[in-house]
Amino acid sequence: MCGIVGYIGNNNAVPVLIDGLKRLEYRGYDSAGITVYEESKLKTVKTVGRLAKLEEMLLVQPVAGVIGIGHTRWATHGRPSNRNAHPHNDCNKKFSVVHNGIIENFQELKEWLQEKGHIFNSETDTEVIPHLIEEFYQGDLLAAVKQALAKMEGAFAIVILCEEHKEQMVVARKASPLIIGIGQGENYVASDIPAVLPYTREIIILEDGEMAVVTAGSVTVTDFSGNIVAKKPFHVQWDVEAAEKGGYEDFMLKEIHEQPRAIRDTLTGKIDRQTKKVVLPQVNLSQEFINQLEKIHIVACGTAYHAGLVGKYLIEKLVRIPVEADLASEFRYRDPIVKENSLTIIISQSGETADTLAGLREAKRLGSRVLAITNVVGSSVAREADDLILTLAGPEIAVASTKAYTTQLLSLYLLAIYLGDARGTLAETDRISMIDALTEIDVQVEKVLNTETKIKEFAEDFKNCENIFFIGRGLDYAVSLEGSLKLKEISYIHAEAYAAGELKHGTLALIVEGVPVFALVTQGDLYDKMISNIKEVKAREATVVALAMAGDHETAKSVDYVLHIPKTHPLMTPILSVVPLQLFSYYAAKARGCDVDKPRNLAKSVTVE
Ligand code: F6R
Numbered sequence: 130m131c132g133i134v135g136y137i138g139n140n141n142a143v144p145v146l147i148d149g150l151k152r153l154e155y156r157g158y159d160s161a162g163i164t165v166y167e168e169s170k171l172k173t174v175k176t177v178g179r180l181a182k183l184e185e186m187l188l189v190q191p192v193a194g195v196i197g198i199g200h201t202r203w204a205t206h207g208r209p210s211n212r213n214a215h216p217h218n219d220c221n222k223k224f225s226v227v228h229n230g231i232i233e234n235f236q237e238l239k240e241w242l243q244e245k246g247h248i249f250n251s252e253t254d255t256e257v258i259p260h261l262i263e264e265f266y267q268g269d270l271l272a273a274v275k276q277a278l279a280k281m282e283g284a285f286a287i288v289i290l291c292e293e294h295k296e297q298m299v300v301a302r303k304a305s306p307l308i309i310g311i312g313q314g315e316n317y318v319a320s321d322i323p324a325v326l327p328y329t330r331e332i333i334i335l336e337d338g339e340m341a342v343v344t345a346g347s348v349t350v351t352d353f354s355g356n357i358v359a360k361k362p363f364h365v366q367w368d369v370e371a372a373e374k375g376g377y378e379d380f381m382l383k384e385i386h387e388q389p390r391a392i393r394d395t396l397t398g399k400i401d402r403q404t405k406k407v408v409l410p411q412v413n414l415s416q417e418f419i420n421q422l423e424k425i426h427i428v429a430c431g432t433a434y435h436a437g438l439v440g441k442y443l444i445e446k447l448v449r450i451p452v453e454a455d456l457a458s459e460f461r462y463r464d465p466i467v468k469e470n471s472l473t474i475i476i477s478q479s480g481e482t483a484d485t486l487a488g489l490r491e492a493k494r495l496g497s498r499v500l501a502i503t504n505v506v507g508s509s510v511a512r513e514a515d516d517l518i519l520t521l522a523g524p525e526i527a528v529a530s531t532k533a534y535t536t537q538l539l540s541l542y543l544l545a546i547y548l549g550d551a552r553g554t555l556a557e558t559d560r561i562s563m564i565d566a567l568t569e570i571d572v573q574v575e576k577v578l579n580t581e582t583k584i585k586e587f588a589e590d591f592k593n594c595e596n597i598f599f600i601g602r603g604l605d606y607a608v609s610l611e612g613s614l615k616l617k618e619i620s621y622i623h624a625e626a627y628a629a630g631e632l633k634h635g636t637l638a639l640i641v642e643g644v645p646v647f648a649l650v651t652q653g654d655l656y657d658k659m660i661s662n663i664k665e666v667k668a669r670e671a672t673v674v675a676l677a678m679a680g681d682h683e684t685a686k687s688v689d690y691v692l693h694i695p696k697t698h699p700l701m702t703p704i705l706s707v708v709p710l711q712l713f714s715y716y717a718a719k720a721r722g723c724d725v726d727k728p729r730n731l732a733k734s735v736t737v738e
Contacts, residue, residue, distance in 0.1 A: 131229040132201040134324045135288045135298050138315020138345045142197030149324035150180055150199050155373050157524030158201035159209035164216040164225035165197035166295045171225045175214040198288045200227035204506035207252030217256045219263035220248055225290045228255040229320050230305035233283030233398040270294045278353050283397050288318055301340035309333040309348055311362050316343050323373045331362040381527035381725045385711050389571040391532040394521035395539050405564045407547040411517040419551045421470045427454040428488035429476035432530040437476050438607040439703050440541035447549035457488035467495035475501045478533035480508020482735050502540045504533050527726045528733050529619050531711050538704050566698035573695040577708040584709050588716030591645050600629040601649035602659050608703045612710030619728045620718035629662035642670035650677045650684050651702035663687050676706050
């Protein structure tokens, strides 16, 4: 996601900021900027595009100073542009702020500030922060920041400079990472450790709800109320490459572990906590359009298509509108029947997949309204769609998609609930129970991640097998498809996913002694049927690993091994059940010595047909 770097000391901050931002480049960004304190003024240089462009600008309009902040932005609120690039200022350019995260209540704050006469320059949520500080400032920066923090909801890591306080930076963190690097007579702040590693290996990690005043010679950490928090720096042992991976061996593992955070970010601002209704700020479907909707198409490729299959199931269940899910490469050529009163949902992490983009254009050509679910603001899919749900997974670097999938699922849940509510097909009690389940799903994903060691052992046991089957029914079948794709793409083990009830129509011929079968058993209404299917494969002496719900003690009696996922709403299980499958694929691939982040023959973004 976005990158933050800050410096205070005796040297020129500019090269440190640029160098630090370059070290965060791997996270992806679409604009960049810096502010330094020069000759009693805060001077900001920023631009849309790459850091190289910022460097060119700095050659033409050089700035220098011993305190400064820098930022690379990955657009969320507001498209990539010069004005939306960070740092952001208040009306009088007395404060300069860089921010990662999302200010959930920014619209409300913006209106409040505008009523008080503040003039906004950008479309970002971030800009409310300098204006809030300006509103509260009476000479005491820390006091003003604390007042601003008390007003801000959502997730943030922020660094603030004030023209009248050239001796300090004020930083704060809530649900978005921020670290402080301790130097000799100079200190650093950053959103991620790699940014400061060439300068120091002594790091303080700020926790949620902590803020700090950083000067060249001191760091004072407090909570948001000002109570001192004693922090001890830790010494980083990792090299730069390992640090980029946050200490994980590979980006894929890091991204699997980022899922709770990605889920929280994607949900931010999309649920009204009072009414427990879904709010989709970039979806503008009129009530009339929703009432007249006759058909929904879902078009995507690969993992995104598998998320779409879950979406089909959900929307049909909650909205009672027929849904067709298509692989984009098929949709574009099959002369689909797309009616006027239809909505086409395009799902794409990158927003640039050639087949998916062609599917989008075909749907539009045929007269359908298009809603995109994508992870990249400003991507072709995001730009060409009529409506947008942005997944806030952050840049996905590993080729195999993990956190993008779970946040695509989340977006589809939100959309299904939104449409079901608007169509009157979803009872209020059901909506509330689903919203409640969604708001705790991040913590449950964390619980699944805690079972990693056991999953690793399974994966190592199965590393030499040539074929693995994934079976399930209903939503479990959709997740089986994703589990099977994940395994084959990174471990090169041949994997097949089957609707468990379909095995007897042919594939059962391949189930012989010792063949591993991953059986997903999370769907209560299909439980007995699924157990019968497991018995069919056990009768052929397959080795069965079941993925069952917590509290299910029966399944264990019919299988060789069982893994449990926490209890949740029956429709939400895919978000939890996919995680062990991701970890299984990862560890199987590692055990086979594969390059998990860059599997053979695959590219991250498939921009050719
Ligand atoms: C698999 C994977 C691919 C992508 C597919 C679509 O792990 O990543 O199957 O899901 O290429 O890509 P996007 O979502 O960028 O359109």
